[in-house]
Protein backbone atom coordinates (compact mmCIF):
# COMPACT_ATOMS: atom_id res chain seq x y z
CA UNK A 1 0.00 0.00 0.00
CA UNK A 2 1.36 3.46 -0.76
CA UNK A 3 1.86 6.11 1.96
CA UNK A 4 -0.77 8.33 0.29
CA UNK A 5 -3.34 5.53 0.38
CA UNK A 6 -2.44 4.65 3.99
CA UNK A 7 -2.86 8.28 5.07
CA UNK A 8 -6.43 8.36 3.73
CA UNK A 9 -7.33 6.10 6.68
CA UNK A 10 -7.68 7.80 10.05
CA UNK A 11 -4.99 6.89 12.64
CA UNK A 12 -5.49 4.60 15.63
CA UNK A 13 -2.67 5.85 17.87
CA UNK A 14 -0.16 7.95 15.95
CA UNK A 15 -0.39 11.64 15.20
CA UNK A 16 -0.35 12.85 11.63
CA UNK A 17 3.13 14.29 12.30
CA UNK A 18 4.42 10.90 13.51
CA UNK A 19 3.04 9.11 10.46
CA UNK A 20 4.53 11.69 8.12
CA UNK A 21 7.88 11.52 9.94
CA UNK A 22 7.92 7.74 9.48
CA UNK A 23 7.21 8.00 5.76
CA UNK A 24 9.82 10.76 5.38
CA UNK A 25 12.63 9.28 7.52
CA UNK A 26 11.89 5.56 7.35
CA UNK A 27 11.84 5.06 11.13
CA UNK A 28 10.19 6.28 14.31
CA UNK A 29 10.49 5.69 18.05
CA UNK A 30 7.81 6.06 20.69
CA UNK A 31 9.06 6.45 24.25
CA UNK A 32 7.41 4.22 26.86
CA UNK A 33 4.65 3.10 24.46
CA UNK A 34 4.17 -0.36 26.00
CA UNK A 35 3.02 -0.53 29.62
CA UNK A 36 4.51 -2.41 32.56
CA UNK A 37 1.86 -5.11 32.67
CA UNK A 38 2.86 -6.22 29.15
CA UNK A 39 6.54 -5.99 30.02
CA UNK A 40 6.02 -8.12 33.16
CA UNK A 41 4.23 -10.79 31.14
CA UNK A 42 6.90 -10.81 28.43
CA UNK A 43 9.64 -11.03 31.04
CA UNK A 44 7.96 -13.99 32.76
CA UNK A 45 8.15 -15.88 29.44
CA UNK A 46 11.65 -14.63 28.66
CA UNK A 47 13.20 -15.54 32.02
CA UNK A 48 12.07 -19.13 31.51
CA UNK A 49 13.73 -19.24 28.06
CA UNK A 50 17.00 -17.86 29.39
CA UNK A 51 16.89 -20.59 32.04
CA UNK A 52 16.18 -23.24 29.39
CA UNK A 53 19.10 -22.04 27.26
CA UNK A 54 21.55 -22.81 30.06
CA UNK A 55 21.31 -26.51 29.18
CA UNK A 56 22.64 -25.88 25.66
CA UNK A 57 26.20 -25.84 24.42
CA UNK A 58 25.57 -24.56 20.92
CA UNK A 59 22.94 -22.73 18.92
CA UNK A 60 19.93 -24.55 17.54
CA UNK A 61 16.88 -23.39 15.60
CA UNK A 62 15.38 -21.88 18.75
CA UNK A 63 18.33 -20.27 20.56
CA UNK A 64 21.14 -18.37 18.89
CA UNK A 65 24.04 -18.36 21.34
CA UNK A 66 27.35 -16.54 21.46
CA UNK A 67 30.27 -18.99 21.06
CA UNK A 68 31.21 -18.72 24.78
CA UNK A 69 27.68 -19.28 26.14
CA UNK A 70 27.59 -21.57 29.21
CA UNK A 71 25.23 -22.52 32.03
CA UNK A 72 27.15 -20.30 34.46
CA UNK A 73 27.49 -17.45 32.03
CA UNK A 74 24.53 -17.54 29.61
CA UNK A 75 25.08 -15.35 26.55
CA UNK A 76 22.10 -15.41 24.23
CA UNK A 77 22.05 -13.48 21.02
CA UNK A 78 18.55 -14.34 19.97
CA UNK A 79 15.42 -16.31 20.76
CA UNK A 80 14.30 -17.16 17.24
CA UNK A 81 10.59 -16.89 16.37
CA UNK A 82 9.37 -16.28 19.94
CA UNK A 83 5.75 -16.23 18.73
CA UNK A 84 6.11 -19.94 17.95
CA UNK A 85 7.47 -20.75 21.39
CA UNK A 86 5.17 -18.96 23.86
CA UNK A 87 1.60 -17.73 23.63
CA UNK A 88 2.41 -14.42 25.36
CA UNK A 89 4.77 -13.41 22.57
CA UNK A 90 2.16 -14.28 19.97
CA UNK A 91 -0.60 -12.48 21.90
CA UNK A 92 1.62 -9.40 21.88
CA UNK A 93 2.41 -9.67 18.16
CA UNK A 94 -1.16 -10.47 17.20
CA UNK A 95 -3.22 -8.30 19.54
CA UNK A 96 -0.79 -6.12 21.53
CA UNK A 97 -0.69 -2.32 21.37
CA UNK A 98 1.94 -2.29 18.61
CA UNK A 99 -0.57 -3.65 16.11
CA UNK A 100 -2.30 -0.24 16.14
CA UNK A 101 1.04 1.35 15.23
CA UNK A 102 1.48 -1.15 12.41
CA UNK A 103 -2.01 -0.35 11.14
CA UNK A 104 -1.34 3.40 11.17
CA UNK A 105 1.74 2.84 8.99
CA UNK A 106 0.63 -0.08 6.78
CA UNK A 107 -3.10 0.51 6.34
CA UNK A 108 -6.14 -1.38 7.61
CA UNK A 109 -5.29 -4.80 6.11
CA UNK A 110 -2.09 -6.25 7.44
CA UNK A 111 -0.18 -9.47 7.99
CA UNK A 112 2.23 -10.71 10.62
CA UNK A 113 5.57 -11.69 9.13
CA UNK A 114 7.80 -12.92 11.97
CA UNK A 115 9.19 -12.14 15.41
CA UNK A 116 12.58 -12.43 17.09
CA UNK A 117 14.03 -11.43 20.45
CA UNK A 118 17.53 -10.02 20.11
CA UNK A 119 19.23 -9.95 23.49
CA UNK A 120 22.56 -8.29 22.72
CA UNK A 121 24.04 -9.54 25.97
CA UNK A 122 26.00 -7.36 28.43
CA UNK A 123 29.77 -6.73 28.19
CA UNK A 124 30.29 -7.26 24.49
CA UNK A 125 26.96 -8.37 22.94
CA UNK A 126 27.66 -8.27 19.22
CA UNK A 127 27.06 -5.47 16.77
CA UNK A 128 24.51 -5.73 13.96
CA UNK A 129 26.11 -4.37 10.80
CA UNK A 130 24.35 -1.92 8.51
CA UNK A 131 21.74 -3.71 6.45
CA UNK A 132 18.23 -3.53 5.05
CA UNK A 133 15.58 -6.12 5.85
CA UNK A 134 14.14 -6.19 2.31
CA UNK A 135 16.98 -8.33 0.82
CA UNK A 136 16.37 -10.91 3.62
CA UNK A 137 12.63 -11.11 2.89
CA UNK A 138 11.76 -9.37 -0.38
CA UNK A 139 8.10 -8.54 -0.98
CA UNK A 140 6.13 -7.40 -4.01
CA UNK A 141 6.19 -3.90 -2.53
CA UNK A 142 7.98 -2.11 0.31
CA UNK A 143 4.99 -1.61 2.62
CA UNK A 144 6.61 -3.79 5.27
CA UNK A 145 8.09 -2.78 8.64
CA UNK A 146 9.52 -4.07 11.90
CA UNK A 147 8.60 -2.86 15.38
CA UNK A 148 11.14 -3.35 18.17
CA UNK A 149 10.25 -3.24 21.86
CA UNK A 150 12.93 -2.46 24.43
CA UNK A 151 12.08 -4.78 27.30
CA UNK A 152 14.57 -2.92 29.55
CA UNK A 153 15.94 0.63 29.70
CA UNK A 154 18.38 1.06 26.81
CA UNK A 155 20.98 3.82 26.80
CA UNK A 156 23.54 4.78 24.19
CA UNK A 157 26.20 2.39 25.55
CA UNK A 158 23.92 -0.63 25.09
CA UNK A 159 23.78 -0.76 21.28
CA UNK A 160 20.37 0.81 20.63
CA UNK A 161 18.95 0.44 17.14
CA UNK A 162 20.35 3.01 14.70
CA UNK A 163 18.76 4.07 11.39
CA UNK A 164 19.88 6.29 8.51
CA UNK A 165 17.22 8.90 7.75
CA UNK A 166 15.76 8.72 4.25
CA UNK A 167 17.70 5.57 3.32
CA UNK A 168 14.44 3.69 2.64
CA UNK A 169 14.04 5.91 -0.43
CA UNK A 170 17.48 4.95 -1.77
CA UNK A 171 18.62 1.77 -3.53
CA UNK A 172 18.02 -1.78 -2.43
CA UNK A 173 21.60 -2.76 -1.65
CA UNK A 174 23.36 -5.99 -2.53
CA UNK A 175 23.89 -8.09 0.63
CA UNK A 176 26.27 -10.50 -1.14
CA UNK A 177 30.04 -9.97 -1.25
CA UNK A 178 32.23 -9.93 -4.35
CA UNK A 179 32.52 -13.76 -4.19
CA UNK A 180 28.73 -13.89 -4.41
CA UNK A 181 28.45 -15.10 -0.80
CA UNK A 182 25.59 -13.82 1.33
CA UNK A 183 26.89 -11.52 4.09
CA UNK A 184 23.63 -10.05 5.38
CA UNK A 185 25.24 -6.63 5.44
CA UNK A 186 26.11 -3.73 3.14
CA UNK A 187 29.53 -3.75 1.47
CA UNK A 188 32.19 -1.31 2.69
CA UNK A 189 31.79 0.63 -0.56
CA UNK A 190 28.03 1.00 -0.13
CA UNK A 191 28.50 2.01 3.51
CA UNK A 192 30.96 4.67 2.39
CA UNK A 193 28.35 6.09 0.01
CA UNK A 194 25.86 6.64 2.83
CA UNK A 195 25.73 9.56 5.30
CA UNK A 196 26.47 7.36 8.31
CA UNK A 197 27.06 10.45 10.43
CA UNK A 198 23.34 11.25 10.17
CA UNK A 199 22.35 7.91 11.77
CA UNK A 200 19.94 8.28 14.64
CA UNK A 201 20.32 5.85 17.54
CA UNK A 202 17.00 5.26 19.26
CA UNK A 203 17.76 4.80 22.96
CA UNK A 204 14.77 4.68 25.30
CA UNK A 205 13.28 3.48 28.57
CA UNK A 206 11.72 0.03 28.93
CA UNK A 207 8.49 -0.02 26.91
CA UNK A 208 9.89 2.23 24.17
CA UNK A 209 9.28 0.97 20.64
CA UNK A 210 11.28 1.52 17.47
CA UNK A 211 9.73 1.20 14.02
CA UNK A 212 11.78 0.81 10.86
CA UNK A 213 10.78 0.47 7.21
CA UNK A 214 11.91 -2.72 5.47
CA UNK A 215 14.25 -0.70 3.21
CA UNK A 216 15.73 1.54 5.90
CA UNK A 217 19.46 0.98 6.40
CA UNK A 218 19.83 0.14 10.08
CA UNK A 219 22.17 -1.57 12.53
CA UNK A 220 23.47 -1.35 16.06
CA UNK A 221 26.80 -1.18 17.89
CA UNK A 222 28.12 -3.75 20.38
CA UNK A 223 26.72 -3.61 23.90
CA UNK A 224 29.64 -2.64 26.11
CA UNK A 225 27.52 -1.94 29.17
CA UNK A 226 27.06 -4.32 32.10
CA UNK A 227 23.35 -4.75 31.22
CA UNK A 228 21.78 -6.73 28.38
CA UNK A 229 19.68 -5.03 25.71
CA UNK A 230 16.59 -7.12 24.99
CA UNK A 231 14.87 -5.96 21.79
CA UNK A 232 11.71 -7.90 20.92
CA UNK A 233 11.01 -7.39 17.20
CA UNK A 234 7.74 -8.10 15.37
CA UNK A 235 7.52 -7.55 11.61
CA UNK A 236 4.35 -6.85 9.60
CA UNK A 237 3.40 -6.27 5.98
CA UNK A 238 0.47 -4.61 4.25
CA UNK A 239 -1.83 -7.35 3.00
CA UNK A 240 -1.06 -6.39 -0.62
CA UNK A 241 2.71 -6.84 -0.10
CA UNK A 242 3.22 -10.49 -1.01
CA UNK A 243 6.36 -12.27 0.13
CA UNK A 244 8.56 -13.40 -2.78
CA UNK A 245 10.29 -16.13 -0.75
CA UNK A 246 9.07 -18.78 1.68
CA UNK A 247 9.87 -18.03 5.29
CA UNK A 248 13.40 -19.35 6.05
CA UNK A 249 14.24 -22.34 8.14
CA UNK A 250 11.94 -24.17 10.51
CA UNK A 251 8.25 -23.50 10.76
CA UNK A 252 6.88 -20.20 12.02
CA UNK A 253 3.18 -21.05 11.82
CA UNK A 254 2.11 -17.46 12.43
CA UNK A 255 3.93 -16.19 9.32
CA UNK A 256 1.40 -14.58 6.91
CA UNK A 257 -1.43 -14.48 9.51
CA UNK A 258 -3.80 -11.60 8.80
CA UNK A 259 -3.80 -9.62 12.07
CA UNK A 260 -6.03 -6.76 10.92
CA UNK A 261 -8.59 -6.47 8.13
CA UNK A 262 -8.62 -8.99 5.33
CA UNK A 263 -6.46 -10.82 2.81
CA UNK A 264 -5.68 -8.79 -0.33
CA UNK A 265 -7.17 -10.12 -3.57
CA UNK A 266 -4.61 -8.11 -5.56
CA UNK A 267 -0.88 -7.86 -5.04
CA UNK A 268 0.71 -4.45 -5.44
CA UNK A 269 4.14 -4.29 -7.10
CA UNK A 270 6.97 -1.78 -6.86
CA UNK A 271 8.76 -1.46 -10.19
CA UNK A 272 12.21 -2.35 -8.92
CA UNK A 273 14.59 -5.28 -8.97
CA UNK A 274 16.10 -6.95 -5.92
CA UNK A 275 18.65 -9.77 -5.73
CA UNK A 276 17.01 -12.79 -4.09
CA UNK A 277 18.41 -14.12 -0.78
CA UNK A 278 19.98 -17.60 -0.57
CA UNK A 279 17.77 -20.68 -0.27
CA UNK A 280 17.38 -21.04 3.50
CA UNK A 281 14.89 -23.89 3.37
CA UNK A 282 17.43 -26.22 5.00
CA UNK A 283 17.98 -23.90 7.96
CA UNK A 284 18.88 -20.43 9.09
CA UNK A 285 20.60 -19.35 12.27
CA UNK A 286 20.50 -15.59 12.58
CA UNK A 287 21.85 -12.33 11.31
CA UNK A 288 24.42 -12.47 14.12
CA UNK A 289 25.89 -15.83 13.05
CA UNK A 290 25.80 -14.78 9.40
CA UNK A 291 27.42 -11.41 9.93
CA UNK A 292 30.03 -12.84 12.31
CA UNK A 293 30.80 -15.44 9.61
CA UNK A 294 30.35 -18.40 11.96
CA UNK A 295 28.79 -20.79 9.49
CA UNK A 296 30.25 -20.57 6.02
CA UNK A 297 27.76 -23.12 4.65
CA UNK A 298 24.90 -20.68 5.27
CA UNK A 299 26.69 -18.02 3.30
CA UNK A 300 27.24 -20.06 0.16
CA UNK A 301 25.92 -18.59 -3.05
CA UNK A 302 22.78 -20.18 -4.43
Ligand SMILES: O=C(O)CCC(=O)C(=O)O
Pocket residue numbers: 118120128133159160161218219220231287
Ligand atom coordinates in the same frame (compact mmCIF):
# COMPACT_ATOMS: atom_id res chain seq x y z
O1 LIG B 1 19.14 -6.16 17.35
C1 LIG B 1 19.46 -5.17 16.68
O2 LIG B 1 20.10 -4.24 17.16
C2 LIG B 1 19.10 -5.04 15.23
C3 LIG B 1 18.33 -6.19 14.76
C4 LIG B 1 18.12 -6.24 13.30
O3 LIG B 1 18.29 -5.31 12.59
C5 LIG B 1 17.70 -7.51 12.74
O4 LIG B 1 17.63 -8.50 13.48
O5 LIG B 1 17.42 -7.52 11.52
